[in-house]
Amino acid sequence: MAKPNSALVTAAKPVAAGAISAASIDAKVPTDASTELDAAFKRLGYVSEDGLTNGIEMDTEDVKDWGGDTVLVIRTSRTETFTWKFIQTLDPDVLAEVYGADNVKGTLETGLTVIHNSSELPRRAYVFEMLMTGGVIKRIVVPNSQITEIGEVVYTKGEPVGYEVTLMCYPDEAGNTVYEYLAKPKPQSSEG
Numbered sequence: 001m002a003k004p005n006s007a008l009v010t011a012a013k014p015v016a017a018g019a020i021s022a023a024s025i026d027a028k029v030p031t032d033a034s035t036e037l038d039a040a041f042k043r044l045g046y047v048s049e050d051g052l053t054n055g056i057e058m059d060t061e062d063v064k065d066w067g068g069d070t071v072l073v074i075r076t077s078r079t080e081t082f083t084w085k086f087i088q089t090l091d092p093d094v095l096a097e098v099y100g101a102d103n104v105k106g107t108l109e110t111g112l113t114v115i116h117n118s119s120e121l122p123r124r125a126y127v128f129e130m131l132m133t134g135g136v137i138k139r140i141v142v143p144n145s146q147i148t149e150i151g152e153v154v155y156t157k158g159e160p161v162g163y164e165v166t167l168m169c170y171p172d173e174a175g176n177t178v179y180e181y182l183a184k185p186k187p188q189s190s191e192g
Contacts, residue, residue, distance in 0.1 A: 010133040012051070018043035019052070020084065021127045022097055025144060029125050033137045033183035041127060044097060045088030048162055052128055054140075054178075055081045080169040080177045082128070082142070085151075085162040097124075098150060098163045121147045126167060135185040142178050144170040 014020075020043070027040040057079045063072040086094045095114050096104045100122070103115040124147075128140040151164030169177035 007134070010136065012130040012132055012138065014047065014051075015129045015131055015137075017129075018045055019129050020044045020047060021129070023125050025123045025125055027125050029141050029143045029179075030127065030139060030181070031141075031179075033139045033181040034186070037127060041125075042093045044086065044094050045091050046086075048085040048087050048160070050085060052130075053083045055079075055083065057081075082126070082145075082167040082169070083164065085164040087160045087162045089161045089163060094163070097147065098165065123170065132182070137183050137185065139181045140178060141181070142167065142169050143172045144177075146170070 021037055021041040022044060023038065023040040023042065028038040030037060058075055059077045060073050061076050062070045063074060065071045086098065088094050090108060092104055092107065092112060095112075099114055099116060100119055103117065103119065105113045105115075124145055126142040126145050128142075130138050132138050145167050147165045148168040149166035153161065153163060155161055171177055
């Protein structure tokens, strides 16, 4: 049994380079907390102060005996999602994640067109990177996922425009939806 240890209590903040990155589903995904991301991954800028939420929902069915007592619980389904709100909404890479790459044309300098339609968004690989208390690096890798929901977009003077999205996590070839990697920071070498 683990003893209480306040040094193992942590909070999370995004890495300075941006906490959320995405690439095509065939990109090489990292398998540890610190290896540099493959060049195919694009960093997607600022996310609202609400951060990142990971939801795991499991549905079950009770099996009862003749007397009405529950004797077995069978899991009938499992769904895993992540939700967050993009606030770097003038970024063409963010717009391409929200509306699909084929629906975003041009640049801010030459003129940017964003098309809204019913085209299904492609499956993508996502990586979430953060720093935990004490400098511990945490990387969450979702190798097979898809944005399946986009929240209401509010345009008001008092807050940033944002795209709240829900990312559905699908099983990969190994049957896993998410991989979490954690590592203590490597000590700086002292050459002198």
